[in-house]
Amino acid sequence: MSLGSINKTMRTTAFKLSAIYLIIFSIFAIFLIVYISLNTQLLMTRQLNSTIEVEVRGLVEQYRSGGMPGLVKVIEERSRRPGASLYLVTDNAGHYVAGNVAALPKWVLDERGALEQTVSYQRLGETERKEYNAVVSVYEMFGGYRLLVGRDVGEREIFRKVVEQAFIVSAILMIVLALLSWMFVSRKVLKRIDVIAQASSNIMRGQLDERLPVTQAGDEFDRLSENLNTMLSRIELLMKGLKEVSDNIAHDLKTPLTRLRNRVEVTLASESGDVDKYREALEQTLEESDTLIRTFDALLRIARVEAKSTQIEKVPLDIGAVAADMAELYEPVAEDEGALLTWDAGPGFVINGNRELISQAVANLIDNALKYAVRHVAEQRESCVANGETALPDVPRIHVSVCHSGSAKATGEGGEARPIILTVSDNGQGIAKEDRARVLQRFVRLDKSRSQPGSGLGLSLVNAVACLHDARIELGDNEPGLVFSIHFPPAPEAWGAREKRAPTVDAKQLDP
Structure with missing residues (x-):
């Protein structure tokens, strides 16, 4: 591994987190081992002192009941037993009388009671002069005799060494395991990050269909990749929509702009000087300009609705009353066209919506x-x-209705509020099934010759308004004609059925 790779690895978050975890775990492990070792040694020392104190009291009782011969007999008997206990009886001159201790420092027998420090001694009967350590207590008896009782601390020293060895082995093992786990984790994490970085680079180079890899682990990287993939799909859809809009604008607006230019050019080239002709040309130009302005206004409104602008306020709204108002507004227009417009939209169908946008839709x-x-x-x-033929077809019919899904009741079987359906049906030529999803896009017109007036933005705005209100659109057959339904989620019950009425919509705002 090169120096650059090492520096790159040491700068990764995985390395830093592994180092932090290693330091914290090491401090905790050292504290735990030291704490256990010190407390164990303290407990063993207390047990030794307690055992010695008990033995001293027992031997003193033996001395008081049996005198020196009885004490010597008991000590000789106990000295022959294997174990860590030490016994020694000396006369007033310090000479050996009984016990299993061969030699002691001279100052030990001059002390009285339990000694706070360990003393070295030699065992009786061993050929080699090997020194041991022990905890002892000295008791002075009648006539200057001294009684020493102690316990060898070799077991405590062995335990201390075992703890030290365990500490060293644990530290080495902990460091090795930490390094191995760090290498494994860092390699795995870096590999995932490199894959994500590579996919991101491909996306930045223009491959918008590229997606971040998602494994079956279900970890935070998968959740991040899924969220980013959802965002990328949305971005790709918006970019594709922007491209389609740009192409459609170039195609649909080129014709009226060309007509404007040709009309102005023909009028300017005319040498008749007829004022009425000039006025007619200007009026037609003004009409074409108004059409273009309405087209751009519709595009801006669709963009604002699709962006879910924070300026769009939604309040509890009676969509039945709104639909009835709009049907009543269009009834004279239908009569002028020789059509029959009917509606079945009473009050009480409350949603959370924007009155102006719902009215526009x-x-x-x-x-x-x-x-x-x-x-x-x-x-x-x-x-x-x-x-x-003498049998002429029926008159054009348009019907507007608002009802609850499934029935006229407001709630379903489980007490849940049912969707509110706004339906507009007609007896026109309808829309083929393969074209029903496409007609909701911008500038899509089923009239391939484009001889009819319109910009192909009306249903796009309806689709945008439905998306803003979390509604679902369905297109069906009316046999003949089309049934256009929008399924709105009802307002929460806390709002009730009363509508916060917004100002009346001006008919001039309702340019489809």
């Missing part, structure tokens, strides 16, 4: 249904007249 649906129903019926009548 309903107006777009009614206008769209009216336009295509009138056109379809007119074409059928022309066909019947041309063929000499």
Whole structure:
């Protein structure tokens, strides 16, 4: 591994976290081992002192009951037993009388009571002069005799060495395992990050269909990749929509702009000097300009709705009343076109929505249904007249309704609020199943010749408004004609059925 790779590895988060965990765990392990060792040694020392004190009291009782001969007999008997106990009886001159201790430092017998420090001694009967350590207590008896009782601390020293060895082995093992785990974790993490970085580089180079890899581990990297992939899919969809909008704008706006230019050019090239002709040309130019402005206004409104702008306020809204108001507003227009507009939309269907946008969506649906129903019926009548048929088709019909899903009741079987369905149906030519999803896109017009007025943005705005209100759109057959349904989630029960009425919508704002 090169120096650059080592520096790169040491700068990774995995290395830093592993180092922090190693330091914290090492401090904890050292503290735990030292704490256990010290407390164990303290406990063993207390047990030794307690054992010695008990033995001293017992031997003193033996001395008081049996005198020196009885004490010597008991000590000789106990000295022959294997173990860590030490016994020694000396006369007033310090000479050996009984016991299993061969030699002691001279100052030990001059002390009285339990000694705080360990003393070295030699055992009786061993050929080699090997020194041991012990904890002792000295008791002075009648006549200057001294009694020494002690316990060898070799077991405590062995335990201390075992603890030291365990500490060293544990430290080495802990460091080795920490390094191995760090190498494993860092390699795994770095590999995942490198894969994500590579995919990100491909995306930045323009491969918008590239996605971050997702394993079956279900860890935080998978969750991050899934969220980023969702975001990338949304970005790709927006970019694709932007491209389609750009292409459609270039295609749909080129024709009216060309007509504007040609009309102005023809008018300027005319040498008649007719004022009425100039006025007519200007009026047509103004009309074309208004159409272009409405198209751009519709695009801006769709963009604002799709972006879910914070300026769009939603309040408890009675969509039944809104639909009835819009149907009533369009009823004279339908009569002028020779169509029959009916509605079944009473109050009490409350959603959380924006009155202006809902009104705009309903107006777009009614206008769209009216336009295509009138056109379809007119074409059928022309066909019947041309063929000499006497039975002419029915009048154009448009029906607007608002109801709850499944029934007229507000709640389902489990007491859950059912969706509220806004439906606009007509008896026009309808839309083929393969085109129903496409008509909700911008600038999509089923009239390939584009001879009919319109920009192909009406249903796009309806789709954007539905998405803003978390609603679902369904297109079905009316046999003949189209049934356009929007399924709105109802308002929470806490809002009740009363609507916070917004200002009346001006008909001038409702340009589909």
